[in-house]
Amino acid sequence: MxxxxxxxxxxxxxxSLDVTDRAWTQWSEEYGLDPAEVLGGIHGRPAWMSMEVLLPPEQRAEGLERIVEIELAGSHDxxxxxxxxxxxxxxxxxxxxxxxxxxxxxxxxxxxxxxxxxxxxxxxxxxxxxxxxxxxxxxxxxxxxxxxxxxxxxxxxxxxxxxxxxxxxxxxxxxxxxxxxxxxxxxxxxxxxxxxxxxxxxxxx
The missing domain is CATH 3.40.50.1000 (HAD superfamily/HAD-like)
Structure with missing residues (x-):
């Protein structure tokens, strides 16, 4: 075969590396997290899996919705x-x-x-x-x-x-x-x- x-x-x-990093940096700042620490673990991993590491259970659904929103807004050109x-x-x-x-x-x-x-x-x-x-x-x-x-x-x-x-x-x-x-x-x-x-x-x- x-x-x-x-x-x-x-x-x-x-x-799309720069676009991704900018999106997650914005998201990190909105959620009061250190962007450098967040960026160190998100690449190649589904966003929902990152939420399980980064946010408490009650914030995960909202956090996931927000990062998808930010990333989609930056996905042009x-x-x-x-x-x-x-x-x-x-x-x-x-x-x-x-x-x-x-x-x-x-x-x-x-x-x-x-x-x-x-x-x-x-x-x-x-x-x-x-x-x-x-x-x-x-x-x-x-x-x-x-x-x-x-x-x-x-x-x-x-x-x-x-x-x-x-x-x-x-x-x-x-x-x-x-x-x-x-x-x-x-x-x-x-x-x-x-x-x-x-x-x-x-x-x-």
Missing amino acids: NEVVLFDNDGVLVD LRPIPGAVELLDSIPADRAAIFTSATHALGLARLTSAGIPIPKVLLTAEDVTLGKPEPEGWITAARLLGAKPADAVVLEDSRNGILAARAAGVGRVIGVGEATRDYDVDAVVPDLTACRWDGERLVVD
């Missing part, structure tokens, strides 16, 4: 990560999937804003019981493409996403961005211009 390619969204396909559009366009529709820790509305808004081709399989935080760093999303994405995790390559930029991919038992994990050199990845690329589809598998140049 040809390899399937599983993409994270933020930081891998869409250049986003840029694709270099090479993202071209790479996704080159992979057959039944060989690629996206799994994002964002909500469906936010994930779709960011992909659309950046002009990213949306594959048939788009999984979001609302489609899984447990988000990253748990492996459920990557396992499900591979299954929906008719593949086993061992036949998949994951492209990720966050520690939580890489931990999830390793726990899922995927065949390869490609780190996107220099910060991923500190994590358990098989290769590191600066952006997706360093990756290409050769008709059977993802090649890292």
Whole structure:
């Protein structure tokens, strides 16, 4: 079987790190939290899971609604990560999937804003019981493409996403961005211009 390619969204396909950090900084200040501490743990993790760590039970629903509101308001005029559009366009529709820790509305808004081709399989935080760093999303994405995790390559930029991919038992994990050199990845690329589809598998140049 040809390899399937599983993409994270933020930081891998869409250049949204600054937007995300600004949104969570605003949210942290509204809730009287230290933005630096909050930003240290939210990347690659569903917002609802972050709420369980950051807020008392009685504030979590409101806190989740507020961060989604702030993030959606900032999801316009986003840029694709270099090479993202071209790479996704080159992979057959039944060989690629996206799994994002964002909500469906936010994930779709960011992909659309950046002009990213949306594959048939788009999984979001609302489609899984447990988000990253748990492996459920990557396992499900591979299954929906008719593949086993061992036949998949994951492209990720966050520690939580890489931990999830390793726990899922995927065949390869490609780190996107220099910060991923500190994590358990098989290769590191600066952006997706360093990756290409050769008709059977993802090649890292």
